[in-house]
Amino acid sequence: xxxxxxxxxxxxxxxxxxxxxxxxxxxxxxxxxxxxxxxxxxxxxxxxxxxxxxxxxxxxxxxxxxxxxxxxxxxxxxxxxxxxxxxxxxxxxxxxxxxxxxxxxxxxxxxxxxxxxxxxxxxxxxxxxxxxxxxxxxxxxxxxxxxxxxxxxxxxxxxxxxxxxxxxxxxxxxxxxxxxxxxxxxxxxxxxxxxxxxxxxxxxxxxxxxxxxxxxxxxxxxxxxxxxxxxxxxxxxxxxxxxxxxxxxxxxxxxxxxxx
Amino acid sequence: xxxxxxxxxxxxxxxxxxxxxxxxxxxxxxxxxxxxxxxxxxxxxxxxxxxxxxxxxxxxxxxxxxxxxxxxxxxxxxxxxxxxxxxxxxxxxxxxxxxxxxxxxxxxxxxxxxxxxxxxxxxxxxxxxxxxxxxxxxxxxxxxxxxxxxxxxxxxxxxxxxxxxxxxxxxxxxxxxxxxxxxxxxxxxxxxxxxxxxxxxxxxxxxxxxxxxxxxxxxxxxxxxxxxxxxxxxxxxxxxxxxxxxxxxxxxxxxxxxxxxxxxxxxxxxxxxxxxxxxxxxxxxxxxxxxxxxxxxxxxxxxxxxxxxxxxxxxxxxxxxxxxxxxxxxxxxxxxxxxxxxxxxxxxxxxxxxxxxxxxxxxxxxxxxxxxxxxxxxxxxxxxxxxxxxxxxxxxxxxxxxxxxxxxxxxxxxxxxxxxxxxxxxxxxxxxxxxxxxxxxxxxxxxxxxxxxxxxxxxxxxxxxxxxxxxxxxxxxxxxxxxxxxxxxxxxxxxxxxxxxxxxxxxxxxxxxxxxxxxxxxxxxxxxxxxx
Numbered sequence: 001x002x003x004x005x006x007x008x009x010x011x012x013x014x015x016x017x018x019x020x021x022x023x024x025x026x027x028x029x030x031x032x033x034x035x036x037x038x039x040x041x042x043x044x045x046x047x048x049x050x051x052x053x054x055x056x057x058x059x060x061x062x063x064x065x066x067x068x069x070x071x072x073x074x075x076x077x078x079x080x081x082x083x084x085x086x087x088x089x090x091x092x093x094x095x096x097x098x099x100x101x102x103x104x105x106x107x108x109x110x111x112x113x114x115x116x117x118x119x120x121x122x123x124x125x126x127x128x129x130x131x132x133x134x135x136x137x138x139x140x141x142x143x144x145x146x147x148x149x150x151x152x153x154x155x156x157x158x159x160x161x162x163x164x165x166x167x168x169x170x171x172x173x174x175x176x177x178x179x180x181x182x183x184x185x186x187x188x189x190x191x192x193x194x195x196x197x198x199x200x201x202x203x204x205x206x207x208x209x210x211x212x213x214x215x216x217x218x219x220x221x222x223x224x225x226x227x228x229x230x231x232x233x234x235x236x237x238x239x240x241x242x243x244x245x246x247x248x249x250x251x252x253x254x255x256x257x258x259x260x
Numbered sequence: 261x262x263x264x265x266x267x268x269x270x271x272x273x274x275x276x277x278x279x280x281x282x283x284x285x286x287x288x289x290x291x292x293x294x295x296x297x298x299x300x301x302x303x304x305x306x307x308x309x310x311x312x313x314x315x316x317x318x319x320x321x322x323x324x325x326x327x328x329x330x331x332x333x334x335x336x337x338x339x340x341x342x343x344x345x346x347x348x349x350x351x352x353x354x355x356x357x358x359x360x361x362x363x364x365x366x367x368x369x370x371x372x373x374x375x376x377x378x379x380x381x382x383x384x385x386x387x388x389x390x391x392x393x394x395x396x397x398x399x400x401x402x403x404x405x406x407x408x409x410x411x412x413x414x415x416x417x418x419x420x421x422x423x424x425x426x427x428x429x430x431x432x433x434x435x436x437x438x439x440x441x442x443x444x445x446x447x448x449x450x451x452x453x454x455x456x457x458x459x460x461x462x463x464x465x466x467x468x469x470x471x472x473x474x475x476x477x478x479x480x481x482x483x484x485x486x487x488x489x490x491x492x493x494x495x496x497x498x499x500x501x502x503x504x505x506x507x508x509x510x511x512x513x514x515x516x517x518x519x520x521x522x523x524x525x526x527x528x529x530x531x532x533x534x535x536x537x538x539x540x541x542x543x544x545x546x547x548x549x550x551x552x553x554x555x556x557x558x559x560x561x562x563x564x565x566x567x568x569x570x571x572x573x574x575x576x577x578x579x580x581x582x583x584x585x586x587x588x589x590x591x592x593x594x595x596x597x598x599x600x601x602x603x604x605x606x607x608x609x610x611x612x613x614x615x616x617x618x619x620x621x622x623x624x625x626x627x628x629x630x631x632x633x634x635x636x637x638x639x640x641x642x643x644x645x646x647x648x649x650x651x652x653x654x655x656x657x658x659x660x661x662x663x664x665x666x667x668x669x670x671x672x673x674x675x676x677x678x679x680x681x682x683x684x685x686x687x688x689x690x691x692x693x694x695x696x697x698x699x700x701x702x703x704x705x706x707x708x709x710x711x712x713x714x715x716x717x718x719x720x721x722x723x724x725x726x727x728x729x730x731x732x733x734x735x736x737x738x739x740x741x742x743x744x745x746x747x748x749x750x751x752x753x754x755x756x757x758x759x760x761x762x763x764x765x766x767x768x769x770x771x772x773x774x775x776x777x778x779x780x781x782x783x784x785x786x787x788x789x790x791x792x
Contacts, residue, residue, distance in 0.1 A: 033365065033367070034365040034366030034367035034368065034389070035365065035366055036362060036363050036364065036365050036366075037361055037362050037363065037364045037365075037392065037401075037447060038362035038363065040366065040392050041362075044394065093588070093589035093590075093591070094581075094589070094590070096592070181434060184434035185434065188395065188396075192678075192679045192680045192681065193678050193679055193680055194396060194679070195396045195397060195671045195672070195673070195679075196671070196672045196673070196674075196679065197672065198395075198396045198397060198671075199394060200393075200394060200395045200396075200434070201392075201393065201394040201395075202391060202392075202393050202394075202434065203366065203391060203392050203393075204366075204390060204391035204402075205366045205367035205388065205389065205390050205391065206390075217581075217582055218582075219581075219582055245582060245764075246582040246674070258366075
């Protein structure tokens with residue numbers, strides 16, 4: 001048992017090290033050795049695509065929510081493969097990229113690897129919840145977009161060292177509470193005049209990471225639990241937030257290393 | 261030597277009455293006030309600066325390091341990225357070397373030059389690229405060098421003396437605190453479309469280092485070189501009071517602020533007859549390319565049709581993911597340039613076609629025949645009648661894509677004016693509000709509702725017929741270039757909505773439809789025509 005845990009840790013360390021071998025460098029002020037603007041724009045693009053992909057997975061779960069919650073049918077047929085097919089479609093419509101043909105997309109190899117990795121952990125999460133989805137005991141499945149988002153993000157972060165996180169000004173899960181940068185971005189997103197789907201990013205010479213915030217918007221399905229009337233208890237037992245259709249509903253936060 | 265030559269050239273210019281407002285007005289204008297800094301990017305008198313430095317300026321004067329003053333015109337501007345290209349009538353100026361922004365490194369050393377507080381002495385500041393930030397449509401370098409008002413629009417150089425960015429104040433630090441000891445610069449790469457306005461500009465020299473005629477090994481020499489291409493910019497704002505009526509400075513200040521918020525109206529690229537909108541502030545144009553394009557067409561001698569506005573060639577986001585199924589998916593559509601009616605076709609305009617014996621009168625003739633309603637949109641017309649009118653005018657009905665792009669610009673906004681629902685929700689809450697009427701209003705009544713291209717009444721007033729057949733799933737299969745709609749169908753698309761509609765139906769992405777023989781009191785149209 002202990003051995004297994006140890007192995008897990010070792011495997012994680014190794015994978016993190018091979019993917020992002022860069023460790024904290026000695027930053028001397030004397031050199032002009034930071035990453036170039038071009039490299040930063042590429043990293044920003046990668047981070048944005050990861051956010052779009054995580055949110056696409058959430059959208060697929062959202063679209064399939066009614067069958068999950070139905071108690072009349074045992075097997076819902078929502079296999080990891082079905083999920084992946086739908087994910088590919090949603091991601092294609094939102095990013096213009098085909099997940100099955102990333103090689104021909106004009107992306108850095110790092111970006112391709114990260115995207116594939118996120119697809120695979122998302123599928124893995126869907127595989128893990130099959131019993132939960134297919135239960136026929138009359139209870140609600142509880143497998144909602146945020147659950148996929150949280151579990152896939154955690155797994156992805158562990159595997160790649162790239163941090164993915166769902167956050168909001170008043171998140172239900174305290175783990176998702178925003179840091180100061182995220183808080184500032186969320187306040188900007190909350191302004192209805194803020195341009196839609198435009199990200200907010202920061203990369204400083206000190207941090208060595210690019211931090212990107214990707215805004216999310218309330219859809220019809222979101223509102224079942226997060227809509228009006230504010231304060232009413234939803235099916236998961238939380239009070240509703242009173243969100244309105246099309247308005248900002250939090251963000252996906254991505255932290256990606258940019259050191260050479 | 262160079263500066264002596266410059267002195268002669270610019271000095272000579274001062275004797276000519278080249279003021280923007282014309283010679284007679286010149287003497288009435290108040291004196292110029294320091295506004296910012298700029299850099300000479302081409303020896304033929306082209307100066308790059310920040311847009312906000314010259315926004316709303318009625319007169320712009322460039323002052324060189326040798327205190328030579330010359331009037332300047334705006335050649336091209338990009339409000340979104342806060343950049344402007346000016347021109348003074350001169351040749352043979354010392355020009356800056358331009359760097360390649362893509363190779364700027366985080367943490368690299370930079371030098372900024374400028375005229376803080378409008379002082380005459382140039383100040384040199386050294387700093388580093390401390391961060392790169394993106395917010396909305398703006399992307400900037402954060403420079404940890406102390407910059408003061410007046411430095412705005414000034415150049416940021418790398419150690420080789422190449423310009424890599426232009427200082428901007430149009431960016432706020434995420435903390436919301438006014439930054440001290442730091443500043444933001446627009447990467448020079450965003451100036452490329454502006455620089456393209458310089459005849460035969462040689463982009464191959466960008467990033468190739470300074471064209472050194474003599475060795476610059478000493479740092480002092482470099483700074484002296486950079487100072488020669490850094491200029492001070494002074495302006496007279498369009499709303500500045502004439503000297504005779506000059507009032508308290510507090511008042512003047514407020515007016516200056518409002519002049520700043522006003523778009524490029526004064527930049528001579530928009531039609532002069534366009535009435536100034538008091539609500540321009542609410543309508544930040546998201547299509548900075550439009551003035552550039554119009555300027556280019558104007559230079560080619562092409563003048564747009566009367567009361568039509570240019571929608572430049574390019575991509576926009578069509579559809580909405582949070583709307584109804586028929587607006588999905590949001591997809592990129594590339595359209596060729598076209599002109600679109602600024603206003604919906606009015607009764608008066610339609611009448612000319614009826615009188616010409618081409619158009620049939622509207623199905624309900626009473627509002628049409630009411631002389632008091634000349635400036636109201638023509639209504640109660642079928643799709644065929646709408647098409648006949650446009651054909652008679654030598655134009656055509658817009659495609660669905662053309663209509664949507666003209667209404668929402670390129671940033672995917674929900675309503676012509678932006679994403680704010682309040683103008684819709686608040687209608688009827690005050691008596692003067694133009695929007696709460698059970699019937700159409702005269703065209704252009706709701707100036708605040710202008711689209712990014714300045715097109716009026718795209719949200720509300722009346723529904724507008726467009727060319728396309730309606731198909732619910734058309735966006736799934738739509739071609740990415742100049743889509744013309746499905747080849748056949750049963751219904752024609754209606755866009756824009758009238759003021760009786762809900763916020764959802766008033767979205768620029770909302771697709772109404774009906775039989776082409778349908779007509780009604782809230783149903784009109786406008787025309788488009790191809791741009792050369």
